[in-house]
Amino acid sequence: MRELFLVEADSDELGWQERALCAQTDPEAFFPEKGGSTREAKKVCQTCEVRVECLEAALGNDERFGIWGGLSERERRKLKKRAV
Template sequence: MGVRPISQSGDNDMWVEDWALRAACRETAKPDELFVRGAEQNQAKQVCQGCPVRTECLAEALDNQIEWGVWGGMTERERRALVRRHPSASWRKILETARTRAQTASA
């Protein structure tokens, strides 16, 4: 358990199932710092930059329609806009596919 390959190419691309244990915010932020309002959200989003599990975190928030806080580098307003446009989407599947395509294109 933990991670599973998302591509058949044999490279190290993985979807992390236990992503919360690997999140940058786990080490660098207090939980309250990610649940702020207004301009403070931009600072909170900085914690997500370079996070190794940013995609997994974002998929979790989108698929579960989490309404509060910064998740995967997006505010609740930004996430709501995505969900409104695609209310029945599987965000994990969409983000897995996008990651695989981006990595394939850059290889």
């Protein structure tokens, strides 16, 4: 199972993760099998107060797996391409 926390980041930068709703739910939902539903994870992200910080961390660390900031891997790739 993949860990949701960034190990190499400074502890001050990780403060948002302590407030993340995903830390209080089943982590498996955020890393579904290929072709599996992302609905449950995205529903949690919709109401999370640190969604923006989570997405920024995923983009900054080039996370290639899982739901981060309410976006799937494919959605993050599209977002990055549009930003270029």
